[in-house]
Amino acid sequence: MAFKTMSSSRLRYDPRAVANLILEMFMHYHADSPIDKTKLQSLLFLVNARHLTLYKGHSPLKGSFEATPQGPIQPSVAKSFSNTIGHIYTYRARGISLATGAQYDLDLPSDEKLNDVIRQVLCHAGALSQKHLQAMICAEGGPWHYTICKIIKREVVTTHIRDDVIEKLCSKMIISLIADE
Helix, strand or coil: CCCCEECCCCCCECHHHHHHHHHHHHHHHCCCCCCCHHHHHHHHHHHHHHHHHHCCCCCCECCCEEEECCEEECHHHHHHCCCCCCCCCCCCCEEECCCCCCEEECCEECCHHHHHHHHHHHHHHCCCCHHHHHHHHCCCCCHHHHHHHHHHCCCCCCCEECHHHHHHHHHHHHHHHHHHC
16 A cells, blocks of 8 residues: 655654554554554654654644643544544544545655654554553653643643653653663
């Protein structure tokens, strides 16, 4: 099956298209491992965090993540996968034309830097259970925890997890992963 692709190392991509790419690559690296919409959100968050760290604050995604009690979510990805139940091996997010309401296939990014980051994340975290991924992503001192604390203290009026916070605090997530091993 051929996929339409788009590329540029400085573009910000539709997060649903990046989620679809993660699913495609996940099936290559972890064909026997389960993946559901929650694990996909976790892997997408890790891809974004890794990309922000490697490429000096440049996020590959349009939009931002939101802090929810269950962990960070990317709203457009959450909406696209909201009707899925269980494992999502073959499901792919689709776009919807605002003019006609017709659905269309999303172009997969063909950005080599992004592909490398996805490979790194899948190789290091793709086989982890969602329980381990959530523990790592929601670790004390990490970007999700920082944002949730700000929300609880009413120091912010939004649930968005800022890219600069992710870039600065993502090492706390990695330390949590190493400490659990």
